[in-house]
Amino acid sequence: MSDQEILNKLRDTVVTQDISGCTAAAKEALEAGMSAFDAINGGLSPGMKIVGDKYELGELYLPHIMMSAKAMDGAMAILAPELEKDKTGENVGTAITFVQQGDIHEIGHRLVSIMLGVNGFDIVDLGVDVQNERIIAEIKELKGKKILLAGSALMTTSMMGQKDTMEALENEGLRDSVKVMFGGAPVSEKWVKEIKADATARNAADAARIAVKLMK
Incomplete structure (x- = not known):
């Protein structure tokens, strides 16, 4: 599976509130050699944007938002520790x-x-x-x-x-x-x-x- 296909999977599992699928896609991204930053920026963030737009249009409701958040949390439990490794030492x-x-x-x-x-x-x-x-x-x-x-x-x-x-x-x-x-x-x-x-x-x-x- 290509990097873009993995990113699309991350995006889509956030939008469809697929909790286990989002976690699996995050693991898949790291196993494919993708950085946590790229997985977030290219997968989770676009998914969040779609969720926000759909909520604003009345196509999704609060329970959907909460489930999308849970899906994202599952992925972040995998990705956040990797992000911490790249944390800058300079306080801004x-x-x-x-x-x-x-x-x-x-x-x-x-x-x-x-x-x-x-x-x-x-x-x-x-x-x-x-x-x-x-x-x-x-x-x-x-x-x-x-x-x-x-x-x-x-x-x-x-x-x-x-x-x-x-x-x-x-x-x-x-x-x-x-x-x-x-x-x-x-x-x-x-x-x-x-x-x-x-x-x-x-x-x-x-x-x-x-x-x-x-x-x-």
């Missing part, structure tokens, strides 16, 4: 990662947190359905450190909360002390510019690359 800052208030869909959030950690960030994972008050409190707790705020939203409704987060940062006088990235299926470059955040990314690997660049 602290990333506060979270899913926007009103949203409990963490499938992309988990991957971004892992990829940021592998690329030199200390991770403060606030989890899902996070209120702005908690975000502000965490930033104040980390005062003096280089901070990246990395938030995600899978729904258009929760995406609107990203604007509220930016306003909260301004109101608290914290905007200039943090870099802010937002991601998720409905998030676009246009939206990020509109709310005056710093960046967005197409996938978890792209998020890590952009995040490191932001902190320089």
